[in-house]
Amino acid sequence: MLTVEQKLIILGNAAKYDASCSSSGSGRAGKDGFGNGHMAGICHTWAADGRCISLLKVLMSNACIYDCAYCINRCSNSETPRATFRPEELAQLTAEFYKRNYIEGLFLSSGVVKTPDYTMELMIKTLQILRYEYRFYGYIHVKVIPGADPRLVDVIGMLADRLSVNIELPSNNSLKLLAPQKERAGIIAPMEHIKLAKKQNLEDRKKYRSSPLFAPAGQTTQMIVGATPDTDLSILRLSKGMYRKFDMKRVYFSAYMPVGKHPALPSAEKPTPLLREHRLYQADWLMRFYRFDAEEIVDEKSPNLDIELDPKCSWALRHLEMFPVEVNTADYELLLRVPGVGVKSAQRILAARKTRRLEAEDLRKLGVVMKRAQYFLTAKGRFVGKVKTDSPYLRQSLLERRPMGQLSLFDGSALPDMYAKGYEGLHISDSTAAVMNMLPAISAIKTEI
Amino acid sequence: MLYIYDGSFDGVMTAVFEIFDFKDKSAMIQPETQSENMSFYERHRVITDFRRSFRVQAGLEKLGKGVPERMYTAWLSHSEGIEDLMLAAIRLGFKYRVNPFTLLQDERVHALDGIAKKVGSEAHRMLQFVRFVKLGDELYAADIKPEYDVLPMIGNHFHKRFPQSRFMIRDLTHLRAIISSPHGWEITSIQSAQPPLPQNGEYERMWKKYFEIIAIEQRRNLKLQQQFVPKKYRSFLTEFLGEDLPTKRKG
Ligand code: SF4
Numbered sequence: 001m002l003t004v005e006q007k008l009i010i011l012g013n014a015a016k017y018d019a020s021c022s023s024s025g026s027g028r029a030g031k032d033g034f035g036n037g038h039m040a041g042i043c044h045t046w047a048a049d050g051r052c053i054s055l056l057k058v059l060m061s062n063a064c065i066y067d068c069a070y071c072i073n074r075c076s077n078s079e080t081p082r083a084t085f086r087p088e089e090l091a092q093l094t095a096e097f098y099k100r101n102y103i104e105g106l107f108l109s110s111g112v113v114k115t116p117d118y119t120m121e122l123m124i125k126t127l128q129i130l131r132y133e134y135r136f137y138g139y140i141h142v143k144v145i146p147g148a149d150p151r152l153v154d155v156i157g158m159l160a161d162r163l164s165v166n167i168e169l170p171s172n173n174s175l176k177l178l179a180p181q182k183e184r185a186g187i188i189a190p191m192e193h194i195k196l197a198k199k200q201n202l203e204d205r206k207k208y209r210s211s212p213l214f215a216p217a218g219q220t221t222q223m224i225v226g227a228t229p230d231t232d233l234s235i236l237r238l239s240k241g242m243y244r245k246f247d248m249k250r251v252y253f254s255a256y257m258p259v260g261k262h263p264a265l266p267s268a269e270k271p272t273p274l275l276r277e278h279r280l281y282q283a284d285w286l287m288r289f290y291r292f293d294a295e296e297i298v299d300e301k302s303p304n305l306d307i308e309l310d311p312k313c314s315w316a317l318r319h320l321e322m323f324p325v326e327v328n329t330a331d332y333e334l335l336l337r338v339p340g341v342g343v344k345s346a347q348r349i350l351a352a353r354k355t356r357r358l359e360a361e362d363l364r365k366l367g368v369v370m371k372r373a374q375y376f377l378t379a380k381g382r383f384v385g386k387v388k389t390d391s392p393y394l395r396q397s398l399l400e401r402r403p404m405g406q407l408s409l410f411d412g413s414a415l416p417d418m419y420a421k422g423y424e425g426l427h428i429s430d431s432t433a434a435v436m437n438m439l440p441a442i443s444a445i446k447t448e449i
Numbered sequence: 450m451l452y453i454y455d456g457s458f459d460g461v462m463t464a465v466f467e468i469f470d471f472k473d474k475s476a477m478i479q480p481e482t483q484s485e486n487m488s489f490y491e492r493h494r495v496i497t498d499f500r501r502s503f504r505v506q507a508g509l510e511k512l513g514k515g516v517p518e519r520m521y522t523a524w525l526s527h528s529e530g531i532e533d534l535m536l537a538a539i540r541l542g543f544k545y546r547v548n549p550f551t552l553l554q555d556e557r558v559h560a561l562d563g564i565a566k567k568v569g570s571e572a573h574r575m576l577q578f579v580r581f582v583k584l585g586d587e588l589y590a591a592d593i594k595p596e597y598d599v600l601p602m603i604g605n606h607f608h609k610r611f612p613q614s615r616f617m618i619r620d621l622t623h624l625r626a627i628i629s630s631p632h633g634w635e636i637t638s639i640q641s642a643q644p645p646l647p648q649n650g651e652y653e654r655m656w657k658k659y660f661e662i663i664a665i666e667q668r669r670n671l672k673l674q675q676q677f678v679p680k681k682y683r684s685f686l687t688e689f690l691g692e693d694l695p696t697k698r699k700g
Contacts, residue, residue: 004655005651005654005655005658008655008658008659009658009659009662012659012662012663013662016662016663016664016665017665029609031612032613033613034610034611034612034613034614035610035611036609036610038576038606042573042576042577043577043677044577044578045577045578045660045678045686045688046673046674046677046678047660047663047664047674048661048664048669048670048671048674049664049665049666049668049669049670049673049674050668050670050671050672050673050674050676050677051663051664051665052677053660053663056659057663093655096652097652097656099581099583099589099611099614100580100581100582100583100589100652100653100656100687101579101580101581101591101607102580102656102687102688257665257667274668348551348553351547351548351551352551352552352553352554354545354547355545355547355552356554358554362553362554365553365554365559366553366554367553
């Protein structure tokens with residue numbers, strides 16, 4: 001018999017390649033127990049690889065009956081030790097960690113143990129203990145097991161804050177090749193089901209305010225990048241479709257880590273550069289918050305993202321005829337297209353120019369990253385870039401100066417917030433705002449005097 | 450004129466009210482603890498008045514949502530001259546009828562905003578980094594050492610999260626502590642010599658283990674880790690305690 005600690009080690013290890021750790025978007029709370037969802041999400045610590053830890057991320061079981069080539073838990077892998085949590089064990093572990101403020105909640109996924117239905121039942125039992133016995137109101141994200149009975153999806157949706165179904169690989173062909181027991185249709189079906197169940201739930205709640213929420217933080221999905229020859233264009237198109245068709249809250253990408261030998265898999269010597277994953281997230285960011293379309297970012301002619309430059313800069317380089325733009329007159333849409341101008345700084349520019357016309361020197365204070373923006377804008381007609389917008393050296397000047405490679409990626413400010421913080425799209429100042437919401441009414445803080 | 454207030458936020462807000470009331474163009478504000486060295490100024494002692502404070506805050510809220518909270522956050526830095534930065538920003542805000550924190554091209558607003566950011570982000574870090582130790586049934590305690598006086602900003606969060614527990618969060622830098630129970634929470638002062646909390650229970654051990662194995666070995670990046678968890682906070686983070694012990698890494 002394995003101890004809980006031994007199981008935690010095996011099942012934590014088995015879950016660690018999962019990309020998402022976001023814990024935002026749920027406002028669950030109750031006074032009869034403990035815990036609540038924090039709208040902005042909280043990371044509690046960062047592991048030695050620099051990834052945020054927000055949730056206890058474990059598998060229910062890694063005793064999987066399937067044989068997906070890219071997965072460390074495939075049944076043909078005889079080197080992996082196997083373990084399965086008892087629902088009581090996992091519920092207690094989650095509660096004890098939560099009460100010490102180690103985590104925001106649970107991120108529960110699983111290999112297929114016996115059957116998809118059996119696996120889902122174990123997960124449901126765990127959540128029922130947490131919600132009904134412990135009266136736990138913290139965050140729970142569950143990965144739905146494809147092939148499980150839709151009624152089990154309905155039950156678990158009432159207990160969890162977020163559901164996800166992994167799309168796994170960017171194309172059907174890749175899926176056939178590397179995960180022969182899974183089918184695109186079997187993955188799409190629960191996504192569709194979740195979307196409809198959520199819609200139905202919203203209507204029920206209009207009639208009966210007390211009916212429980214179904215996955216209030218919505219659904220997400222994840223795909224492995226770099227295990228197959230799929231291009232960034234097809235990846236971004238797929239993810240655009242996921243957002244549209246299933247109201248996905250997020251699409252996660254996970255750079256393939258070589259954990260298996262398969263004639264169709266890249267060798268262990270050539271892992272997918274994290275930089276590609278990073279560029280895909282940046283492109284995804286542009287689609288969601290900067291009103292870019294997938295086809296503007298990559299196209300049939302150059303179907304892969306430029307690894308050296310962020311996608312916004314490379315878009316700008318292909319559309320030099322639009323630049324430089326004048327910050328005092330450009331509209332919001334156009335400001336958003338300027339490399340180095342973010343959503344926040346674009347809004348600040350709009351607010352600030354109401355009181356007076358802006359100088360180039362003001363822009364840095366408004367949060368504009370002049371390192372990139374200088375080549376693409378003017379202020380009161382004045383251009384301050386080191387080289388002209390139409391200069392043949394422009395690309396050169398934009399390249400990040402540090403040497404390229406896996407490690408150099410993460411050592412600086414180029415990191416988008418969502419990546420590092422694991423929660424959705426918050427800048428420091430937003431998290432400040434979030435903290436502020438917790439303030440007791442200001443004059444009520446008299447206890448301190 | 451130099452306006453001396455009692456060191457409370459409502460005090461500083463009352464001072465602002467009076468300055469606008471007297472139409473005093475060359476006013477300065479200081480807490481009574483700081484003002485001894487400015488004896489050559491004409492002084493006015495502000496009597497804290499909640500209604501006046503409230504009216505200023507309501508006016509600020511009209512300029513922009515969350516403006517009073519952001520002022521409060523900056524004020525919590527207790528840094529020298531913070532009151533004058535606040536006053537300058539408030540004057541500008543009322544002059545242009547806009548959220549003063551959007552006027553970042555102004556040096557003083559920019560400085561004030563920067564301070565609010567620092568305090569706010571440290572408060573957020575404390576939401577992340579508080580680590581409770583279980584002392585008994587529904588009884589917990591944690592120690593923190595923040596640079597700024599952020600307890601007033603985090604009490605509500607933890608009180609709402611653990612409404613059934615009794616717990617204490619000790620700020621060992623400012624020697625104050627949050628005391629929370631099902632009935633409410635408050636801040637009290639504490640003695641400087643506090644007994645350390647026991648960090649060797651089975652869940653502490655399992656958390657450390659989990660923290661260790663969850664990292665992907667091939668992507669080790671301690672520099673990035675340090676950017677998010679600065680060394681100065683690690684002395685009270687369970688998962689970083691006893692880091693020097695030999696640890697075995699499993700694949
Ligand atoms: S079903 Fe999941 S756990 Fe099982 S082998 Fe496939 S990816 Fe791995």
